[in-house]
Amino acid sequence: MDTQKQRDVISSAVCVVIGFFFCIGSLRHGSIRSVFPNAGLFPLLGGIILIVLSLITLIGAWMKSASADREKEKFFPQSYSFKRIVLFLIALVVYTAVLEFFGFLLTTFLFLIFLLKAIESQRWRIALMISLLAATGSFVLFEVLLKVQLPYGIFGRVFR
Amino acid sequence: MDFFDHLLMALKIGIEPANLLWCFTGVLIGTLVGVLPGLGPVATISLLLPITYKLTPVQSIIMLAGIYYGAQYGGSTTSILLNIPGEASSMITCLDGHQMAKKGRAGPALGIAAIGSFIGGTFGILMMTFLAPPMAAMALKFGPPENASLMVLGLTLITYLSSGSMVKSFMMAALGLLVGSIGTDLITGSMRFTLGLPGLAEGVSIVPVVMGLFGISEIMLNLEESCRKREFFKTSVKTLLPNKQEFKDSAGPIARGSVVGFFLGILPGGGALLSSLVSYAMERRLSKQPETFGTGSIAGVAGPETANNAAAQGSYIPLMTLGIPCNVVMAVLMGAFLIHGVIPGPLLLETHPDLFWGVVGSMYIGNGMLLLFNLPLIGVWVSLLRVPYVLLFPLISMLCLIGSYSIENSILDVYIMILFGILGYLMKKFNYPPAPLVLALILGPMLEKNLGQSLMMSNKNLLIFVESPISATLLSVTVLLLISPLILKRFKQKRPGLLVQGDLDL
Numbered sequence: 078m079d080t081q082k083q084r085d086v087i088s089s090a091v092c093v094v095i096g097f098f099f100c101i102g103s104l105r106h107g108s109i110r111s112v113f114p115n116a117g118l119f120p121l122l123g124g125i126i127l128i129v130l131s132l133i134t135l136i137g138a139w140m141k142s143a144s145a146d147r148e149k150e151k152f153f154p155q156s157y158s159f160k161r162i163v164l165f166l167i168a169l170v171v172y173t174a175v176l177e178f179f180g181f182l183l184t185t186f187l188f189l190i191f192l193l194k195a196i197e198s199q200r201w202r203i204a205l206m207i208s209l210l211a212a213t214g215s216f217v218l219f220e221v222l223l224k225v226q227l228p229y230g231i232f233g234r235v236f237r
Numbered sequence: 238m239d240f241f242d243h244l245l246m247a248l249k250i251g252i253e254p255a256n257l258l259w260c261f262t263g264v265l266i267g268t269l270v271g272v273l274p275g276l277g278p279v280a281t282i283s284l285l286l287p288i289t290y291k292l293t294p295v296q297s298i299i300m301l302a303g304i305y306y307g308a309q310y311g312g313s314t315t316s317i318l319l320n321i322p323g324e325a326s327s328m329i330t331c332l333d334g335h336q337m338a339k340k341g342r343a344g345p346a347l348g349i350a351a352i353g354s355f356i357g358g359t360f361g362i363l364m365m366t367f368l369a370p371p372m373a374a375m376a377l378k379f380g381p382p383e384n385a386s387l388m389v390l391g392l393t394l395i396t397y398l399s400s401g402s403m404v405k406s407f408m409m410a411a412l413g414l415l416v417g418s419i420g421t422d423l424i425t426g427s428m429r430f431t432l433g434l435p436g437l438a439e440g441v442s443i444v445p446v447v448m449g450l451f452g453i454s455e456i457m458l459n460l461e462e463s464c465r466k467r468e469f470f471k472t473s474v475k476t477l478l479p480n481k482q483e484f485k486d487s488a489g490p491i492a493r494g495s496v497v498g499f500f501l502g503i504l505p506g507g508g509a510l511l512s513s514l515v516s517y518a519m520e521r522r523l524s525k526q527p528e529t530f531g532t533g534s535i536a537g538v539a540g541p542e543t544a545n546n547a548a549a550q551g552s553y554i555p556l557m558t559l560g561i562p563c564n565v566v567m568a569v570l571m572g573a574f575l576i577h578g579v580i581p582g583p584l585l586l587e588t589h590p591d592l593f594w595g596v597v598g599s600m601y602i603g604n605g606m607l608l609l610f611n612l613p614l615i616g617v618w619v620s621l622l623r624v625p626y627v628l629l630f631p632l633i634s635m636l637c638l639i640g641s642y643s644i645e646n647s648i649l650d651v652y653i654m655i656l657f658g659i660l661g662y663l664m665k666k667f668n669y670p671p672a673p674l675v676l677a678l679i680l681g682p683m684l685e686k687n688l689g690q691s692l693m694m695s696n697k698n699l700l701i702f703v704e705s706p707i708s709a710t711l712l713s714v715t716v717l718l719l720i721s722p723l724i725l726k727r728f729k730q731k732r733p734g735l736l737v738q739g740d741l742d743l
Binding site for chain 1: 291402405411415424456627635638646652667
């Protein structure tokens, strides 16, 4: 996916599919039978607009000649780009999955340590210090000072 | 005269101690956020929304509003000193501002940026004081058909003025409309596209979307490359005041920047970035020495910096008088109003005049604070920039996670944020602008509601939209906008050159 044309073709094709799904979904609300505003009308219109515009982009990109195509840089600029991004996303998803189980403090602490070591490895002293400070600091700021409810998790019961 | 009554009222409420405190907090955070690249007013306001639960509506809006116009002050610092824009709207300041710094004139550049920002901002607030009451009065006469047409026009404008391909912008707007339809339909009460998830019954909340699209995706983009240390420009920023000649050269740009910036700020889709670009282009065209632009001309700093602040102030007006956000920041700020049970719009002036004028008053004071405190604190801001990104991004990620969770104590919201983070990353890679999606997400349900009400009023007769003169006018302008690229093909070719790929007001 290194050229603009390839990216346009792929992305607009995906948009056509998305529009299609919304249109099908909206028909369940009986929108084609009456003009009266019903639940399906708006998403149907939106879906149709998306499909039409995506097709315009798709066809336009497909028909572009090779000479008109702009050479783009590689999709992932460096060899390590993909790995770093995936690690980051995994960290985010795992954090969200276990947050309510392990509670805010522990989950955040581990999350920060992971990011500080796995992406661009820092020294253990720095990683531990920053993670500890940030986790407890934000806990104090959000839970104590601002009274925002943060999850306690199974270990938190001990402190309550 | 009404104007002076309102002005006095505004200032009276603005200087109440609690309001002063939160105003100061807001503009301080705003400057900080403006200085730090990678974190913008959009993500910050979203992050701080939950904090404002404990404050009064007046204090909340004062603080959050301060973040936005404060960021316009802060962004110029890194542009001038490091050639890195802290905010997208300060991008153009890099051109001449950094050149001035290289010539040893960093101080005057920073000084004129602050002074211009103050004048532009104050002009914007004065216009707001003047224009808001008549605009709100006019908007009170709007019924559902007029509101619907106004929203269609607003959405079209936002998409029209977005950077990049117009077709792609409209695609993103359509996608925003679709995402906005997820949840309970306001008219029939049926659930749409909720996939059986109770958390989606209220629809997709704007805060996780915005934090994902602008916060998480930005981090992902930055992670592609190794986190290099920033090169530091050692500059003695001793004299902050421009000399007499520089003041003279800046007067015109500041005056023009204020006016241009303000009117571009009111336009949906306009905003700080567009106005700074237009101001720069205008000053270069009007200058007697256009060849100096790009080598350190102070007009190239004064004009854009004034314009972006005037635009930022102007952009509050559609939200607070018409109830229509005209850029992504205002869309998030609208969320702040709604959290406190206040509906922004023409009724705001009637039902909550203290809130409205309190916010206006705090803007005058906030701009003054920014002028006074910004310059002496430059050393502090610069030293903050020394924190390596590799240490910053985990903290920013953590704040995004907490922020999206704490809106409704919902894990689903965090997943939504991550999803939109991935989407935002892909959108940037594939060249699709995110702003139309966000605005359509907010305006879509509102538009649908007004459409539905209009059709119920007219008994399914579509002519109701053209029977009202206001509505007909608004729709005609919309149609003109939509067909203009076909007519003005040459203009369309120039447009991508003017606007740079990037997000407005991030």
